[in-house]
Amino acid sequence: HAQVAAGTPKRNIQLSNIIEECSNGRRVSRLLELSPKKLEPLPVEEPKTPKRNSRAASTQPTSASKGTPKSANKMKLIRDGTIKPNIHSRDAPVQHDANELALARERLHVSATPSSLPCREKEYEEIYNFLEGKIFDGCGGCMYISGVPGTGKTATTTAVLRALKQLSEEEEIPKFEFVDINGMRLTEPRQAYVHIYRQLTGKTLAWEQAYNLLNKRFTTKAPRRITTVLLVDELDILCNKRQDVVYNLLNWPTMPTAQLVVVTIANTMDLPERLLMGKISSRLGLTRLTFQPYNFRQLQEIVMARLAGMSAFNSDAVQLVARKVAAVSGDARRALDICRRATELADDQAKKAHLSVTVSMMHVQQALTEMITSAKVKTIRSCSRMEQLFLQAVTAEVTRTGIEECNFLGVYSQFEALAAFSGVIVPNPGRAMAICARLAASRLLICECGRSDIYQKILLNISTDDVHFALQASKLL
């Protein structure tokens, strides 16, 4: 090709420089036109699969003059933040039924966060006061928020930040920037720097450069700097052995130049003392806030607030859900899920009977048993007779020795005795081992070190009562 010939012979052709184009249904490969300086290998920071759907978005003024985006260029545009990721949209929006039950189901979805969170007013106020004070003073600080999953930690914090953003747009309070990272969304703790930098400037860099630039940004003076609020969700994931990421994230607010406010969220209450080094927990400070699990009244209020103005739900049914969930974990997500499942059950019934049905106690009871029921008893009942015998042999061996851990030899002798007692032919040890392996695969048993054959250790993964209870109905007992 002409382009190849035009290039100086010194050039080495690299894969990333060859692009393929489809013209008139034929695939044509050609070398990307580059100036010698630009022929250096592209910086490969995070190998990403090029997004296919970004092609549509890339016809922007920057690349429009060049025609179709070249694959190597595209990666660069993505890293520069010129191309935004987007997904294909539907041709037409999905039709919703105007049914009240369907509407209730939609409102009960976990993702439909209400604009004001019921039962978290105190916590809201505390976070609001903290952040507002810091933004007003233009100084840095840290806060640690903890609580078990599903108690509204992230929702409350983001609601506070939304309100503050609104106020800053109305120029009631000074402007601030908001960055959030989530420990679970990072492949590696150090990727936190990349994500923070990307949210601040829109560019994607390797973590080392991102760290250096952030460090420069936070440690040098800038008279017109505005406060940055950094929300770190799932802090415990960011702790590795060296804990350098957490150290840096919490060290920046201590600089007088940074104007950085870090709000950290995690599940464990005593994480700073348990997991973090002394110097880090000293930097984390003492502003702590704990979200207690919801009690049943609060859960009831949350569900009722979502269903406000609807008669689809029986209030007693909501109370039952709330009481059941509050007794176990106090997780609002769970309560909403159970309510949603109950609505689905009611919907099914309504469709069958062609009637309008409200969600009643019965549906809730059904949903609760579906969620809480244990599959183990059913599994034991549906085991083959030999497997049931083997399970019994294990329980017999456990009661005989009094130790939870028994070895295959002991179990097999029990098995032989039980089989002789119930008049079946005893399988040979090889077959018994196959039975044992099957039970271990369904996690009724735990077999340690699988290759030690007759000396392998066997543990029950269910309680002995479960076995008795399941086999009571069968003829074996």
Added chain:
Amino acid sequence: MHRRTRLSLRSSSINDKENEHELTQLPASPRKRRSKLPVVEIDAEREEEVCVGSPKKAARKATRTRLTDVEDVEELENGSHGAVVTDLVGKLPEREKEYDELVGFVENVLSSDGSGSLYISGPPGTGKTATLQRILNHPSFAKKLKPVYINCTSIKSVGSIYKKISEELGLKVSGTTEKLYQSAIETHLERKHKTIMLVLDEIDQLSSSKQTILYSIFEWPARQTARLILIGIANALDLTDRLLARLQARCELKPHLIQFLPYTKQQIVAILKACLEESDSLSRFPEAALGLLAAKVASTSGDIRRALFIARRLVEGAKKEDRKTGSGIQTLVNIGQVMAVLKQVYGASQTLSNDLEEGFPLQQKILICSLMLMLKHGKNKDITVGKLYDVYKTICSRRNIQAVDQTEFISLCTLVETRGIVRLQGKKEPRMHRVCLQWDEEEVTSALNDKQLIASILSDVSCLGK
């Protein structure tokens, strides 16, 4: 679009536009000249000039342009406000003795034209870094010393410390391997140079299995021609004895030790006073309140960050009160408020019980009670999740409460664990995890706040037996 080369990327520029900008600004910048000149032509003297003088300036300039560039992206609104900034780097009360000792040490080394190493230790929040920053900014040392401050948490891996140091010194290195950077630093130390003051903060991050890097760094001051003041900062008192035991064998290698003791009550009072004076809120604090605060902090950790934090919180509270009342009178901080904050901060389990009175799920209560029962009356104190589950089930069935199944029970255990009441120590099977009670019985009883349930379960010894 601009295409970045690998090299320019490493020099951490944001984009090419800036690079061009910078180059046009400094047409005869030594950096550019150096990049064009072959390495052989640079004689030692010139390289020193190039290294020490100009790149620093150029770098400073570059940072400035870069930062304004970053700032341009943001909204440019009024950023700084009058605030309680606890910035004490300028003058550091209550660390005069250590400061003088350090200055004496540095002056001593400078006058003898040799080198020395120093290890500073102390618990977190005792002003080690602040003191060092003050020495680095000391005007009389500025001419004689080349200061290099490196926080060891900021490096990529232990080995990349050499790269960082040579970058800070502005050395020209012909390759990118660790060895080359190290030898570049060592040749620089052999040549004629300004005395270098190398401060390694959080030096415990540099420890590795063989400690080769720590040893090689601490051996630099013993070189014949080297003029280096090496200062390591860490928390551990005996880091040099523990990690660098072999340095004891040679007297010239042994680092001089300085210890930063935790602040005493009087010192904390003095610091807080100096700090509050700066922000004009000293009048808010009665003497007794300050004394109480200082005594509490000094008795537990002596960490000045904590003391400043609590004082700040109190001042903020008072300011809020001011805003609320609207009158011009300054609200005073009273002893009661100090007590309340201290109680909240230091009495973890006490505040817990206050918060917990409504919010402890029933099943979790039963779980903890059955664990307590097993610990109190059971024969075996080695409790696994499986065993605990069996007992829990019997207790539940006695009480006509529906028991949760095993998978749910394991997640219950982890929920209780997040409160710090129990800890699960794991083998891989969840049923085999060991459950350890972390609180003592009284704490648990006050936290659960359900004496009736606890008493009835603890008396139910028959649940344990088979």
